[in-house]
Amino acid sequence: MELTHRPRRLRQDRIRELVSETTLEATDFIAPVFVDATTDERIAIESMPGHERVPLAEAVSRVEEVLETGVEAVMLFGIPTEKDPQGSRAWADDGVVQEATRQVVSETDAYVITDVCLCEYTDHGHCGTLEAGLREGECAHATETVDNDATLASLERIAVSHAEAGADMVAPSGMIDGMVGAIRGALDREGHEDVPVMSYAAKYESAFYGPFRDAADGAPSFGDRRHYQMDPANAREALREVRLDADEGADVLMVKPALPYLDIVSELRREFDHPIAAYNVSGEYAMLHAAAEKGWLDLEEVALESLLSIKRAGADLILTYFAEDVARRL
């Protein structure tokens, strides 16, 4: 048989590595860490096997566990002692993320990124201050839930309080219009010009966040987030969203979730020169675990393949609950 082209020649064991186009490294990953100010003990997160909410006193040891695997960056999420309509514990100097950040920064070499959002801190669970007059149950047909511009001032305070506590990078995740510009301005005014902003630039209104909302106790008590997070149907809109964040000074551009939105990741890779991050979210983690528990999938293999596909699509950094497991294996 005369066949000129035989791609199989390059799939032999001794050459596979040489022609491999994509590699994963532990330093590509950011590990999410949940610090819970309401507990003295570690609490397992049922829908995210292997993950826990840790008390403040164990924030440092939790981060040390991450560092031991070779992963160098963490994303801190906080569960506060109290919630109120404004989410005021989110910018408190003695707030859970502020305290955890101070400890982790002074006692470890971890690169500390903080999530800048209000949903874990507001009693209604939305990512900002509600529109005046809006009450529980009233919003089914409301055109808005969160008061965009009133929320910007809160986000500025949160970001500055995180930077003041020593955060290396802040990551606004609320999909509030103008959030990147507002935060950049506030950080600069307060002397934190060197703290980069990683924007959750294209964050979709996704059903894959379910387990996280249990973990961080951040589910909205009424309504949903479709008036601020993006419609899963839209791809061109993502480009517009992301371009705005880039113009407002975002240093890193994130797509979230990752696997159902790899088209967006690769589109951003082509369109922008910024580092692109992808958030392999809680539901993406939970579903692989659930299938593996049933014996239907090999967890290690599907985790690795998932992260590889995210990197291949064009992500430089990957936020993932698999960070430690996969890094250990690499």
Ligand code: PBG
């Ligand atoms: C909002 C925030 C969310 C996640 C990260 N930051 C939840 C949401 O928008 O409901 C989800 C992460 C995940 O599912 O892993 N502060």
